[in-house]
Amino acid sequence: MGFAEDHLIPLVDEGLGNSAYLVDLGDGRALAVDASRDLRALRAAADRRGLRVAFAADTHLHADFLSGAVQLGHDHGAAVLASAAGRRVFPHQGLADGDEVDLGGLTLRALATPGHTDEHLSFLLLDGGRPLGVFTGGSLIVNSAARTDLLGASRTEELARAQYRSLRRLTRLPDKTAVWPTHGAGSFCSAPPGAERTTTIGTEKRANPLLAAPDENTFVSRLIAGLGSYPAYFDRLAALNRCGPAVLTATPTLPALDTERVRALLADGGHVVDVRPAARFAAAHVPGSISIPLRGTFATWLGWLLPAGDPIAFVTEEDQDLSEIVWQAYKIGYERLAGRLFGGMTAWQEAGLPTSATAFVTPDQAPAAPYLDVRQTAEYTAGHVPGAVHLELGALAAHTAEVPGGAVVACGHGERAMTAASVLERAGHTDLTVLNGSPGDYAAAHGRRLTMGAAR
Structure with a gap:
């Protein structure tokens, strides 16, 4: 079959910063790559084209979402394709480096690309012998590479070195080969903000700062230096994906x-x-x-x-x-x-039950009080209110005693700050104010300028 651009349908989860892909194989069948358990968008795309998902490929044991591959196997009879090294305990076709799967005119070739995880595979899509594109999962991503610390601090450097070799391997593909990563802007698996979601090998060779590293040690240092915190639930999803999420036979509801x-x-x-x-x-x-x-x-x-x-x-x-x-x-x-x-x-x-309320004010209404910034460290260092106390929202519950009384709680807009205030209120803080605005707005309203760099 001839492969046209519209045969590939990206399905973006803006919240988690990830992309799944649906590939129209041209005969009423489709390939799904890195599908989430939330299959609503994928099902809608398949239904629009009258497609049955015949193959469901996972590049790695995902830490940020539960895979939809098992569900696609149940609902569509899809063959699940995944790394044999992942030791998944549900029926699947285990693939090793170089293994190929005939998709009916197109071929999918497994490429071992460890780094983000031990068993990570990239999938090269071929038309005959011609590379069309490569699904790189959490290996090569736009202007970066995915994080290597998900298996613990003791293995971060080892996996970063594996990531270096994997990216070098991928850059040996032809420059015009499309790159279809899973992790993108907004992902806690370390995609830079504002990045495009797809790219090409040639573009990455020219623009990716990690690929510009002159040697392996520099690559490792740059990659590790860019690692921030990640959500606590990441630590348990890989094991759940190895077992396979439970098949849902009905749409769950909220009674x-x-x-x-x-x-x-x-x-x-x-x-x-x-x-x-x-x-x-x-x-x-x-x-x-x-x-x-x-x-x-x-x-x-x-x-x-x-x-x-x-x-x-x-x-x-x-x-x-x-x-x-x-x-x-x-x-x-x-x-x-x-x-x-x-x-x-x-x-x-x-019903006459008690309620609580939280002060939510604009920057010009904010009191003169300690300023608590709950944004991620990278956001904080890029510009913050002078003298701000910095505690990331994800770690706040363990540090509530460090929050000064009467603090103005702030983030980039107000939503995370309200979440932080609710966590603090539950821990006994009752005198908080939440900022409905940004640090820049607050600084301007109070005649101050933002400062850059880490907290001292």
Whole structure:
């Protein structure tokens, strides 16, 4: 078959910063690469073209989402293609370096590219002997390479050296070969912000700063220096993907819960997550609830801040998409979803139950108080309010005692800051103010300038 550009359909998860791919094989069948357990976009794309997914390939044991390959095997009869070295315990075709799979006119060749993980494969798509593109997963990504510390600090350098060799191997492909990475901008697997999601071998050879490193030691130093923190749930998903997520035979839902059920859940050690916009949470919320507004990054913060094994109830607005809550939770292995508060905060207040409120102010309204910056370290060092206390949101629960009383809690816009305030309120801080704005806005309103660099 001839391969046209529109035979490849990228499916971008903006929240996790990842891309899955659907390849139209031209005969009513398709190949899916690195599909998430949230298969809504992939199913819609396949349905539009009348495609059945015949092959589901995973480049590695994903740490940031549960794979949809097992589900595609169940629903479509897809053959699951993955590294034999991954020791997956469900039926799949285990591939080693150089193994090829006939897709019916096109060929998929496995290339061992360890570094991001031990068993990482890239998949070279060939038309005859002609390379069309390579699915690089967490190996070569746009202007970077994926992180190598997911297996622990003791192996970070070893895997960084493996990543160096893997990238050098990939750059021996023809310059015009398309590069289709899984990790992209917004991914905690270390894609630089603002990057394009696909590229070519030639472009990366010219523009990727890691490939410009003059030697292996420099490459390793640069790669490791760029590693920041990553969500806590990453540490357990690879093992779940090795076993294979449970097959879903029906779409999971969020049952309606009355106020007494929600109160009992909290009393028994469960959690209430308020997914309403930050301003709505600020006005009135269930005491002890955690604010995680429903947006693209919802799964990231759910998985970073709450344990997966505890039951969770949600407070929602009437017009919010309940299926979005469910699928963002399920794609990272959060399945103990007790339900949603029926009637929302209106029902809670009408029942005469106590509520809490949080001050949410614009920069010009912010009091003269200690400034707590909860952004990621890279954001903080790029520009922060002088004298700010810096504690990343993901680590905040373990450092609540370090937060000064009466602090102004801030991030880049206000959503993460409200989440941080809810974490702190649950730990006993009751005198916080949340900034509805950016550090630059705050500095301008208070006659100051941002400063750069790490905290001293």
